[in-house]
Amino acid sequence: NEAQQRGIGELVFNMDATQDPSYDNTVYKEVKRTADSVTLKGYDPARQLLISKTYTLHPVKNLEGEVLPGSKYLIRLTVSLLNKSPNVQDLRYMGIFGGSAYPIAKSEPKDTYTHFFYHADGSLEQEVPSYFTGGFFSSAKARVLEGPLQDLTYAGVMSQYYATILLPQDQSRGSTVYATRQEFPLTHEGNTLVPGVTVAMGIPNLTMAPNEIKTLTYDIYTGPKFNAYLRDLNLSYPAISDIMAYGWLVFLSVPMNWLLNLFHGWFGNWGVAIICMTIVVRALIWPLHKKSYMAMKRMSLVQPEMVKLKEKYPDDPQKVNMEMMKLYQKYGINPASGCVPMLIQIPIFFAFYRVLQYSAELRGQPFCLWMTDLSLPDTVGHLFGVPINILPLIMAVTMIIQMRMTPQAGERSQRIIMNLMPVMFFLFCYNFASALALYWTTQNLISIGQTALIRRLPMPVLSPAKKKKSGFFQKMMEQQRAALEEQQRKAKGRNMRNITPKK
The missing domain is CATH 2.70.98 (Beta-galactosidase; Chain A, domain 5)
Incomplete structure (x- = not known):
């Protein structure tokens, strides 16, 4: 005042x-x-x-x-x-x-x-x-x-x-x-x-x-x-x-703030507290990360058959989609399962973003080396007036490595969007508090280690899935396939009516 x-x-x-x-x-x-x-x-x-x-x-x-x-x-x-x-x-x-x-x-x-x-x-x-x-x-x-x-x-x-x-x-x-x-x-x-x-x-x-x-x-x-x-x-x-x-993410932000304060009480360094909290978060979502990797690996095994379908029906994308869904159902593949860990990480990321926005605890607190204030960008200098921030650069590199270690599956447009994620996060985090970049870099490094561990495990093989009660995504694919078949049937009927009989 x-x-x-x-x-x-x-x-x-x-x-x-x-x-x-x-x-x-x-x-x-x-x-x-x-x-x-x-x-x-x-x-x-x-x-x-x-x-x-x-x-x-x-x-x-x-x-x-x-x-x-x-x-x-x-x-x-x-x-x-x-x-x-x-x-x-x-x-x-x-x-x-x-x-x-x-x-x-x-x-x-x-x-x-x-x-x-x-x-x-x-x-x-x-x-x-x-x-x-x-x-x-x-x-x-x-x-x-x-x-x-x-x-x-x-x-x-x-x-x-x-x-x-x-x-x-x-x-x-x-x-x-x-x-x-x-x-x-x-x-x-x-x-x-x-x-x-x-x-x-x-x-x-x-x-x-x-x-x-x-x-x-x-x-x-x-x-x-x-x-x-x-x-x-x-x-x-x-x-x-x-x-x-904290808004609607209060159910995540409050526990994260509590964890930060707990680890800071143990180690006396907020940077170390952020790293420890990230380890806890990654440990909790480890089963999902493993399941997602295996699902994406199985999807990549189907890619050759998907290429054959596109060659077989080059002018009928609806038929291609319908046959692809049959393939997914045949092998028990859920195309959305590979996105689940990313979808879970996004609210965690924004919850931590909210924590950092108002965490007076981090103001003026150093971590190590050039990171002297976790509430500010870790700027080490300027080039043509543009600040040079080291952590966001490391974050982007580790994200690219992580993407390269993940099986590439899905449509080309989906793969392009996934490959653009490092660029988007780099631009978003570049001028924000270095604590956020430290969190995301740490989780990338842990994810790289987890992926390297998973790759040592026996890889899945492509075999017909056992019959079991359909889940939500299976039912959704069945409904979509039925809708595509109905569209094809109506289109075929219209084409038959438009044929002029020969005299």
Whole structure:
């Protein structure tokens, strides 16, 4: 929040979607200090409020009584308001400022990591800075006031690696969230302006009689987005770890993040942790990898017969497809089985991509040699302005070796697509975090070793398959073959009707 003029926890007045709010200009004085707290008091003459604010370090313990590591980023804010006015006061438009968030570098992709967010009615809602500028389906807006919201449990702002979260206690829970877009200077990059967001959370709809005191309590988390820390805090602050925003791949991302932290605890190096996690993943899919290789090998054995079919029916592709399906059924070949390991690896890859996007743990962490920051590309220099990244190059080479070791089967178009995979992944990973390239390179090397091991095993022979209950793909091929036969029958019928009888 260093570039923001307003402090986290500051009082905000007149929150409205049509105009900018006003902020607390009260001059406070310290009235009490203890080992873990400080109390400030001040008087707001414009609103005739006597305000007391206490900031307290707030350690949270688990069920075993151990202080959770995430507690070191928690502060409890208690605000007491005394109405010194002779009239009843309506405080429904008052709120607590939640700070600001903005990119940490001008090179950071716009609208990728910076959000304001709130958790209401059991789900997390988040918006990027361009939410305020509008687009094809929305108009530009200077500010928003979301609400009334049901069961508003928290609100805040976050950048790629850090977050500020306002966590109201039950009696202090309001139903509105105010947010706006703002430009922030990056002092370490020549005061370059970057778009960011700010947020404030409304207090409950309060009315205060003369000399009445109202007390509001908030816990404020302001620190890194360590999934392990936030997950531990879920017991005290339900769903706080949702801000990791893993999306529908959360069922993969959370275990992967847990594994990374486990191995890092053992070895103390995040690069080694990534390698160990990759070994675990490859060990789990080893049976599928073996089955896929054997299936593709059997498909390659059918290739000569497929070539003969194309020569036999050069002008009838439907007949060729129909006969190919008969071949697959005869030898019990599932043409989709060779793709299963790749299909499984893709969601794992993207789940790890999501983990790396927000893993503050990896920021500034070295692995070895030239890899000094796993959260950045492993650039060793530039050639004509283009960064030279070593790991993606190694990744592409190992992918090509792996492809060459895999039996080539299927249609020519399918083989071309498979051979283009190294190029696509190389381009995708080239400027991304070196941790991702390290993961994919490691899994390629392990896959090469597994393939070399499989090739030492007895290879399959092409023999008619034993009769057994048809599986999903067998039934699908039977249905497709029946459809092709029906098309051929109708086409033959049309041709017969078009023949003109000789006189």
